[in-house]
Amino acid sequence: MKALTKTAAATGMKGLPGRGLGDSPIASVIGKAILIGYALICVFPFLWAFLVSLAPLTALNAAGERAGVDIMRWPPAINPFKLKVFGVGATFSNYLEIFKVVPWFGRWFLNTIVFAAAVTLGTVFFNTLAAYSFARLRFPLREFWFTLFLATLMVPTNAIMIPLYTLLIDLGFVNTYQGLVLPKFVNVGILFFMRQFFIDFPMALEEAARMDGASVPRTFFSVVLPNARAPMAAQGIYVFLGAWNEFMWPLIVTSNKEMYTLTIGLAFFKSSYYTYWQYLMAASLLATLPMVVIFLIFQRQFVGNAMSSAIKG
Numbered sequence: 001m002k003a004l005t006k007t008a009a010a011t012g013m014k015g016l017p018g019r020g021l022g023d024s025p026i027a028s029v030i031g032k033a034i035l036i037g038y039a040l041i042c043v044f045p046f047l048w049a050f051l052v053s054l055a056p057l058t059a060l061n062a063a064g065e066r067a068g069v070d071i072m073r074w075p076p077a078i079n080p081f082k083l084k085v086f087g088v089g090a091t092f093s094n095y096l097e098i099f100k101v102v103p104w105f106g107r108w109f110l111n112t113i114v115f116a117a118a119v120t121l122g123t124v125f126f127n128t129l130a131a132y133s134f135a136r137l138r139f140p141l142r143e144f145w146f147t148l149f150l151a152t153l154m155v156p157t158n159a160i161m162i163p164l165y166t167l168l169i170d171l172g173f174v175n176t177y178q179g180l181v182l183p184k185f186v187n188v189g190i191l192f193f194m195r196q197f198f199i200d201f202p203m204a205l206e207e208a209a210r211m212d213g214a215s216v217p218r219t220f221f222s223v224v225l226p227n228a229r230a231p232m233a234a235q236g237i238y239v240f241l242g243a244w245n246e247f248m249w250p251l252i253v254t255s256n257k258e259m260y261t262l263t264i265g266l267a268f269f270k271s272s273y274y275t276y277w278q279y280l281m282a283a284s285l286l287a288t289l290p291m292v293v294i295f296l297i298f299q300r301q302f303v304g305n306a307m308s309s310a311i312k313g
Contacts, residue, residue: 046285051078053282054090071277094282101269101279104257108265113290115250115261116243118181124236127187128228131194132220136206146195149188158248165252175256184243190235197231198224233298244291262287 055069069086077087084090099105133139134146164183165174173179201224209219247263254260266287269280 049281051085055085094278098283112261119184119243120240122185123187123239127190131191135195135198179253
């Protein structure tokens, strides 16, 4: 042992920790190659949809006749230098034509924005209030009611759709924004998540506010809520994406074309015998764009919350 110590001292070794396999340059290169490959796989469908959206429905063929553009050909004749996709000139006219082919598309876009924004704001706000109540307030049978809320997670959503739809008919909420939005406000998953956040929230801050004469609502809105913006923003992203992509509930509640959302309206670009792929891809990309913008705006809160959740777990 002494000989090993003398050898280490003579060679200048100071007990550096051993390098694992993950620290080697080869492992780093392999890991980055896997991540890049996975990223390309994820981006490819969006790239393909964008290229299809740039192709016209018809074009002149080699015989000088107007025929449909074959977007299923392989390999695709794509030349970005000559602005050609699938052997024909690229055009952005499809993004304008979809508003002419389906006159309600603009209204569907507005309906989806109103639906997703209202569901996001209402769901995050009301479930945050309920979560704070279960975490801090004392009232009879508090644990019982919280357990009952958690038990509803075991009830399939499809099992309550028909009774809920019948209730909306009695209330006159079918084909209305109220019928679309109000039943989506309850989200036990967000309630549970925010309750855990409030349980770990420092009690000293709330006690200091109450010593200054602040009431429970004032303490919540002035002290607790500003410090809960990061988890609320992260949950809001999940709710917004879910509401934006919601298909089943708008399909059940709305029968008037003017009240459709984008997820239902995209089916109008497909007939019984033919699918207008160029229009469908252009409409799908327009429907996807707001989700990308929302994620980029709240990216910091989303990533920070995901990392903190992983560390706590």
